[in-house]
Amino acid sequence: MYRTHNCGELRPSHIGQQVTLSGWVQTIRDKGFMAWVDLRDRYGVTQLLVNEEKSSPELLEKVRSLGREFVVKATGEVIERISKNDKIPTGDIEIMLTDLEILNASKTPPFTIEDESDGGDELRMKYRYLDIRRSPVQQNLIFRSQVAIETRKHLSGVGFIEIETPNLIKSTPEGARDFVVPSRMNPGQFYALPQSPQTFKQILMVAGMDKYFQIVKCFRDEDLRADRQPEFTQIDCEMAFVTREDILNTFEGLTKHLFKSVLGLEMADFPRMSYDEAMTRYGSDKPDIRFGMEFCELNDIAQGHGFSVFDSAELVVGICAEGQAESFSNKDIKDLTEWMQRPQIGAKGLVWIKYNSDPNDEMGRFRSSVSKFYSEDQLQTFADKMGAKPGDLMFVLSGEAEKTRKQLNELRLEMGRRMGLMKPGEFKPLWVVNFPLLEWDEESQRFFAMHHPFTAPLPEDAEKMMSGDHETLKNLRANAYDLVLNGVEIGGGSIRIHDRALQEKNFQLLGFTPEQAENQFGFLLGAFEYGAPPHGGIAFGLDRLCAVMRGQTSIRDFIAFPKNNMGRDMMIDAPDGLDEAQLKELNLKVEIAAKS
């Protein structure tokens, strides 16, 4: 028996008991006549004590031989601590050691096992088993586990069945790149790892399973950006005989349950907003509505006053940063302008108007980068339209409408960050609905699915889809929805097409020949002929959901063994070469093309 209690468990009520703990040596303090050891496990830290008076010389010697991260089994009596530590739950007691067994020694770890580690990213990934011993990482993994079990409890409770779909499926060229798996038994053929269980969950609806969910690994062979992983986890759901309303209510219920059960937070009903409205008010289909600073369109007052930049623009649009007139120096605004002009954002410039807080300021009511084009009274109309008060700072962008909105969205978010408006611990969910169904790509002269090829149009747009002209098709709205939380898309889904003719039409619009559609999705088209019910679903990104709920930005911190930007696992050093025999058995030969 290695322990009677864990290292986070003992309290004054245990005083006088003989206990045994096992764990890792966090620190040792040796005062000569006495010594203390902080013993750590997943549950907490408990202080062990030896002294010359009560402990044998052998025991003292053994304690002094310990090093950081040694694994020990410690036996002794729970006693009251003289100098209590109110920072830890076990801080009222300590253990007067009577026996100590070293279960395993440890080399000195390459970085400190503390909340704030001194190890760099690479080192921590290589020694991930030491990194996970750090409480913040451990707590993230525990949090993720809680979110997963609460998701399952809730969905099971409302009649969902968790069904595992296969991981060895078929490659489809549409969408992101698949990881593939050569089949030894079927020479020259390959499985693909699923990018999502999309078609399988639809098949399960055709199969009458009614309510499906699965917390499931998905795979995408993409060039990895900072916060992407080749394998990631979805909470994947599908329901039959539902309208959009049923789905939004069901998964709003799930989200509320998660916040309540895991964070202890009650959430109010989630507002809904159309894609068009979100773009107009925030320039984003995933607005962070923890703060206002909404877009204000200014064409009517900005144009026609001789400022050619505005006059020639499709859209003139601004935001008002409350109370920031004084906080932003000319230098600050110059820096911000340069930040907006970086290629990632690509603004041409940044017009600003400061509403002076002192109405008697000798410089007048406003200072602005466009003072020579607009009189004080004209600037006042800007302020009035944007609801600005003395002390506020207005920013105005102009140009092609879509592009300008995207740029202003970046500025709004940056101002939100700088002004501390993205409050940690505050959660503002939002359903964004009625996305465009199809996006026209000029270059390839074809439509792309904004969501995916199985998304249904809004019921009132279905007829138009079958027979509409090009312009009509561009304006079709999808029966799709995203759940946005604090500006992050944590889930998205749609009502699906369940009619073979409509699905075929969609494939055709997306550039599939009938043969390609049949070859890749024939099983689904076939299934639609045997009594497919109306159905729809949603998928949440579990990694991202956890990060947002914990107020963190990196999903990597919620994955036990993440890969780096080259898709490598630094700890096990994968991927790796295969030996020739294995390749031969798979009927494969490696041919590395010279880099172009």
Place this chain on the structure above:
Amino acid sequence: MYRTHNCGELRPSHIGQQVTLSGWVQTIRDKGFMAWVDLRDRYGVTQLLVNEEKSSPELLEKVRSLGREFVVKATGEVIERISKNDKIPTGDIEIMLTDLEILNASKTPPFTIEDESDGGDELRMKYRYLDIRRSPVQQNLIFRSQVAIETRKHLSGVGFIEIETPNLIKSTPEGARDFVVPSRMNPGQFYALPQSPQTFKQILMVAGMDKYFQIVKCFRDEDLRADRQPEFTQIDCEMAFVTREDILNTFEGLTKHLFKSVLGLEMADFPRMSYDEAMTRYGSDKPDIRFGMEFCELNDIAQGHGFSVFDSAELVVGICAEGQAESFSNKDIKDLTEWMQRPQIGAKGLVWIKYNSDPNDEMGRFRSSVSKFYSEDQLQTFADKMGAKPGDLMFVLSGEAEKTRKQLNELRLEMGRRMGLMKPGEFKPLWVVNFPLLEWDEESQRFFAMHHPFTAPLPEDAEKMMSGDHETLKNLRANAYDLVLNGVEIGGGSIRIHDRALQEKNFQLLGFTPEQAENQFGFLLGAFEYGAPPHGGIAFGLDRLCAVMRGQTSIRDFIAFPKNNMGRDMMIDAPDGLDEAQLKELNLKVEIAAKS
């Protein structure tokens, strides 16, 4: 809104209510002046009614246009049924239709959607979405979902954290064949899909996660036997600071919880048996202990009487089939002997002794295939030793000990089946412990790990492992255990090695060079140097566990989308060829070797 209730929900208490149901048309009965439709969904079947008196001609017409598996939305009033059907929970009511909407038509399905289908295996796999509509398949999937959620609830409740381990890992030549995944970003290199998360769960113990579990997909590229799947699911668990006793108690607790919560059965404490004892008493390391018919070793009484077959045998061993003397004709015994002589079993012959039920039988007390070698009194000593009574039938096998036990195990199981001793609904779990650690392979002149290379020897055998001679090594016992249920291994695990030197020694015994060990498992050996705690674990086969709990034999029936014996998914038709561009991007070329 597609429904107010589901098809399994309405009872006499709903009579008089207006309701809407959606589902599939199971059957239509048309009596001319009235017609009935059985409407089916996952929850049950409800009868819909139209008649000439109360229903409009249009509605009657619409009902008559329905076909099997049409999807409809039906609205009407709940009324009391005149001829009640006590076979279904909704049998007291029916719906007087007022409105019917056809949501989707259906072609005539290629097989009947009934509990007993007329579809063959191939057809049912190709149209899996129709097969799953059948209640037995649907119930199996729901059962599996229940087992999974109850597993998670129980393990979370006792402090386990579910942690996802990666699916893209590193190939290891030891054990079964890996599926591999070419890495586009790392040309010429491959990931492997995990055969189990073994090393990762051990790493999580080194990382201090203390109690880990995961319900996880695993992958093995094996030539598929009848009941193997290339992807299968494990309940995978690991605990730190535990002895074998802790693990057996924890997972006996899980198993009892599953039987209680899912089947409503209370289980008594699980007996334990050593591997050696199981082999001696049953000739199997996974004995079905629902019935006795234990082995009785007969060398002392069988040898030395001039029957050379027995005299020259290492082992003479028998079983006694209670009350079967009359039931087995000479022809039956001849058939059974031939069954035993098939190459799969390989017995040379089958000695039988019938203990006549009539003590005054003119043929004497016994009839036997070896009467000419043994007198009645000598046969009586066989009967006495085997505890046989008048009316019993004894079988005796002889030969090389291990082989003979295995043959007799097959005979015992066959007799158990024929005698109806494997009672469905009766569950007899058994822990089998103290397996051999290493198996010597004469051909390759090396040891193989009976469990896997990370299994620790029993504590008292650890020293012998470091320094023992060949004979000592062959007799090392592993600190490993299997959970056997009704003769099926549903779980297995071990205490692991947590000491670098012992692990290196084990790799060496298993034929690894130090370089190979370092290359494949260097991260684990490294982790053992930074404070690895004692740890151990277990894994259950979820597919098999579900099958055994439901008294079924095929795991395929518990997998939503299983693959056939060639590893093919017949529904989506995978695996499939890849186009050249995709192969080129992966730096691969297909080279199919001519069949030898």
